[in-house]
Amino acid sequence: MTLTQEATTVRIELDPAPTAMVWVQPGRRHERIAVPSVSLAPGEALVAIELATICGSDVHTVLGHRDAPTPLVLGHEQVGHVQAVGDGAVTSSGELLRVGQRVVWALTVGCGDCSTCVRGLPQKCQTVRKYGHERLETGWELSGGFASHVHLKRGTAIVPVPDGDLPAEVLAPVSCGTATAVAALDAASAIVALDGVVVIVHGAGLIGLTACAMASDAGARVIVVDPAKRRRRLASRFGAVATVDPAEAGSLAAALDLVGARPLVAIEASGSPLAVAASIEVLGVGGVVVLVGSVSPSELVPVDPESIVRRLVTIRGVHNYAPAHLERAVRYLAERHDAHPFAELVGATVALGDLDDGLEAAMGGRAVRIGVAPGLAPLAPASATVRAGTPRA
Structure with a gap:
């Protein structure tokens, strides 16, 4: 050099x-x-x-x-x-x-x-x-x-x-999903303390799984909602006490019966309009929903303002994070x-x-x-192509 x-x-x-x-x-x-x-x-x-x-x-x-x-x-x-x-x-x-x-x-x-x-x-x-x-x-x-x-x-x-x-596999995603999960939980805990409450997380991707682990470590009982069976199984290993298939009738009711209370915190990390609506609807009195997955155009979500007012519900949006969230994400991973x-x-x-x-x-x-x-030797043939289309499920 x-x-x-x-x-x-x-x-x-x-x-x-x-x-x-x-x-x-x-x-x-x-x-x-x-x-x-x-x-x-x-x-x-x-x-x-x-x-x-x-x-x-x-x-x-x-x-x-x-x-x-x-x-x-x-x-x-x-x-x-x-x-x-x-x-x-x-x-x-x-x-x-x-x-x-x-x-x-x-x-x-x-x-x-x-x-x-x-x-x-x-x-x-x-x-x-x-x-x-x-x-x-x-x-x-x-x-x-x-x-x-x-x-x-x-x-x-x-x-x-x-x-x-x-x-390195733990650290590489920290500058996106991990730090964003910290920011989402920070926004939620400014309204409702996590210890002892029920938290529902929609979407078991990197943000959702990390939020599940962090909320569980903070003393919350976490329910994770995701349509993929393998993601729901993974959520259980990240501290979820119950998982829900949104396509299965009665699955959410059974999870709520298991925890014995309505959620006071909802983290919406999937970006699905249906999940956004469900996150708002399921909250108990004084609850807070943090929208973090809605980062691209989607269908509008109908909102019942009277229900929000009477239940004292707070809706917050989180996009990316501040430096303090990245610092806390690194400390969390170092410890947990x-x-x-x-x-x-x-x-x-x-x-x-x-x-x-x-x-x-x-x-x-x-x-x-x-x-x-970058340190690995490439194996791909020069003729390989990337398909443009809808991601496979």
Whole structure:
């Protein structure tokens, strides 16, 4: 590695050069590009990726279900090691960032100065930028997790991982689903304390399973609703006292009889309009529903305002998270990753060059996450393609 100081920037040249997988359009394979040099401005850092994971939003993008600026480098869930730092680069707690540190980082880049950032909502910064969501640009080619390295911008919350044996499979998803689950439960517990209450979680994906584990550890009795039998079984291993098949008549009633009370907290992590309506309807007096899964256009949900008023129900929305949520997510996993099968949520790992095959596997939906490791040798044939269509159940 060659480092050259140029005025206020640090120019890094690596051998071999960092590479990134660029997505252009649905149905077309990713294209690998090399980035011969990276210039770090003050406050920036270059991180070598240990492991990335494929989020559901990545799948929806490559299938053409989401608008995205192209070309771009997808991926926003990853863990890595700091390889170089610009002047004054710091962690989320304000300590100087060190080369060699194992870190995770926030999905978003905030300016720190606008009115939204000042209110403590940097994820909604007026000039927000997101890793894995931005159009490829000269000088910031390494802007997503499906690459050998990521170029972290000033304004990114960078959180060092505590020393220990935390598996990369546990850490990689923390910058998306894990931290979002913390934010959702934080929003709920501001209204209703979790200890001793019944919590219902709709959707047993990464956010839902993590929320289930965290709420259970906080003393709640958790019911998880999901149509997939294998996901319901998994929820039981994450602390759920009961699971519900939404298509099975009487399943929810039986679960409520088992716990002996109506939920006071509902976490809606599936994005289904039916689940949103059910989450609001099932709450007891003074309950709170946190909507976290509704991140794309859907059918409107009918609401009975009189019922909400008379039951004193609170409805809150959570999108992404603040730096404090990411910090707490890392601490939680450091303390509790052995208590729940977090490492098993990554069903398989592919090489960076086999990213398209990994996306195919993620479309199958059997695993909660598929891993992508730059250090693995690629196995995919050059003729492999990615199908555009509806994800398989």
